[in-house]
Amino acid sequence: MTTSSSALDDDGARDAADGTSEPADGNRESTDPAAAAPAGRDRTMRGAALLATLIALPITLLVAMLAFSKLSPDTPAAAPTPSATTARVQSTTPVEMAAPALAARPATVCRALLSQLPASIRDLAQRPVTAGPEQNAAYGDPALTVACGGTEPAFPSTDEVWTVNRVCWHLAEQADAAVLSTVDRETLITVRVPRSYEQPLQWLPTISSTIVASVPSGGAIPSGCQR
Secondary structure (H helix, E strand, C coil): CCCCCCCECCCCCEECCCCCEECCCCCCCCCCHHHHHHHHHHHHHHHHHHHHHHHHHHHHHHHHHHHHHHHCCCCCCCCCCCCCCCCCCCCCCCECCCCCCCCHHHHHHHHHHHHHCCCEECCEEEECECCCCCCEEEECCCCEEEEECCCCCCCCCCCCEEEECCEEEEEEECCCEEEEEECCECCCEEEEEEHHHCCHHHHCHHHHHHHHHHCCECCCCCCCCCC
């Protein structure tokens, strides 16, 4: 009987002629590194493509947004809102005011008042006057005026008086202005507020505070005056 040139070993492997063992089924697993290379390269290429996509997508979106902003019409800027502390545009022409002669005491009181009046009342800047700058002041255009001294106005005792910052005022309405007169000071202070300004009492707080600091109380104070 003829014997084969190779025999099975104990594990079922056949000895090859060169002395190496061979699987019984005759298929030997390849140990060549180049055989696994295509799969590795494929994974690397897919990863690189994914990374490139992730980088390119935000850039594409940014370019699209910039292009859209260039094509969209410009939005007009909002008009600035006037500020309560910004002076209005107004005339600098001296305001015509009378300057009656004052006795020594009222003249002294009026000089003290005028020296302490502010440069502006709300958004109305002070303007020059034609006469008596030591007893008259004017603000804004049309002019809100402050006059110190003069004859006390007569009004019914039933008229309402208004207290603003510890100063009591009588309000008389005229065709073109509201005229406010102090009723609790030794020297009369008269404020004339043009109709165009509306709500005349809103212009009094600063003036009242200056009056409290410079014009003493006095005279027959009405019962409705609450200070």
